Amino acid sequence: MKKIADLHVHTNCSDGILSPRELLAKAIEQKITHISITDHDNIDGYKIALQSELTKQIEIISGIELSCSENQREYHLLGYNFDIENKELSKHINKFRDIRIIRAKNMHNKLIGLGVNINFDDILEIAGDAPIARPHIAKAITSAGYAENFYDAFSKFIGDDAPAYEPKINFPVTEGINIIHAAGGIAVLAHPANYVDENTLHNFIKSGLDGIEVVHPMHNITQRNKYKAIARKYNILQTGGSDFHGNRPTDENNFGNEVVSADVFYKILEISKSRKRRKFLFF
Numbered sequence: 001m002k003k004i005a006d007l008h009v010h011t012n013c014s015d016g017i018l019s020p021r022e023l024l025a026k027a028i029e030q031k032i033t034h035i036s037i038t039d040h041d042n043i044d045g046y047k048i049a050l051q052s053e054l055t056k057q058i059e060i061i062s063g064i065e066l067s068c069s070e071n072q073r074e075y076h077l078l079g080y081n082f083d084i085e086n087k088e089l090s091k092h093i094n095k096f097r098d099i100r101i102i103r104a105k106n107m108h109n110k111l112i113g114l115g116v117n118i119n120f121d122d123i124l125e126i127a128g129d130a131p132i133a134r135p136h137i138a139k140a141i142t143s144a145g146y147a148e149n150f151y152d153a154f155s156k157f158i159g160d161d162a163p164a165y166e167p168k169i170n171f172p173v174t175e176g177i178n179i180i181h182a183a184g185g186i187a188v189l190a191h192p193a194n195y196v197d198e199n200t201l202h203n204f205i206k207s208g209l210d211g212i213e214v215v216h217p218m219h220n221i222t223q224r225n226k227y228k229a230i231a232r233k234y235n236i237l238q239t240g241g242s243d244f245h246g247n248r249p250t251d252e253n254n255f256g257n258e259v260v261s262a263d264v265f266y267k268i269l270e271i272s273k274s275r276k277r278r279k280f281l282f283f
Contacts, residue, residue: 003262004257005034007063008078008190008213008241012128013048014039014065015135017246020049028057030256034265036063036080038241040132041096043084061268065190066176067096074160075189075196077176078213078239081272082185089183093127097131101167101232102134109158111141118144134158135247150247174207181208184275186268188239191216193223198230204235210271215240217254237271239264 010016011023018026020037023045025148027035035058035261037045046062049055063102068075082089108120118140127136138153148155157164173189178185188211189196191206196204214227215238231238242258243253 001031001033001159002099003033004031004033004259005036005037005262005265006241007034007080007239007264008038008065008216008246008257009035009247009255010039010042010065011037011049012044012131013045014131015133016045020045021052021054023244024049024052024054024058025061026255028054029140030254031046031281032058032259034059034061036061036265038063038065038243039130040065040077040098040133041067041100042093044129046086047244049250059262059265061265062185065208066092066171066180067168068171068173069178070170070172072167072169073195075173076191077173077180078178078188078190079183079185080239080268081187083179086183089179092179099169100131102167103136105163107134107137107158111137114145114157114163116146116157117270118146128214128271135245161229172210172259173204174265177208181275184272186210186237186271188213188237191218192227193219201230205230205236209236209245211237211239213237215258215260217243217250217258237264237267 008022011020012017037049039045043064048062064079064085066077068077123137123140136159138150141147141153142149142158147156159170177187187209189209190213192201207209212227212231214224228238239258242254244255
């Protein structure tokens, strides 16, 4: 059987709809042999997945998608195979959870000012134990009848150019890279197409970026070839995944198809092991 990896998926521990176990089961059904759960700014989904008996049928490594923001631009940074008990990473995750609540409250206040009278407790209930994200707010808006669907809620109210949008706090990509590295992990820039210019990408690479997400539903063939060439030029990783959430029209088609060879999974393990060995030697 061909070994394939999906290194970008989400569970209901962030803004996906499947539980960690349900996601593993679906991955196994799709013949995915290696996976990383990369929930937004938390690792609860990975921790829960580790307790499942399904991990005997699919290989899994720790993952996270850190939300970064600098110069009024948002970037997403994927972290892989890091120490989940690392204190600095845990501190950042806890801090960011609180910051997300503040951001959500600010958006809620703006929505009230626009006549979108939703209850903040409803947003909290939708989010559950997950860090609050805009999809949770979009669901509350839609459920209350102020938008036809998820996309309508973003377009009218909380999208980047919409009236109730609230920008994220400044958290540079370099800081994200440093946090992932300090936890022994590998840092990869997620879906760079359409929002990262080449000069910015090169600066990130100089700052220690370990890889680029080449395979992603957002990337067309031309863009994939472009990022492959950049990755080869700088000798960094080429990763990929479906960015599966379960609530998007193309998710079902992407899951199991937007994948990379399991060799990428093993390369991540190899680089992590090599770094830890060097750190030990120079300690």
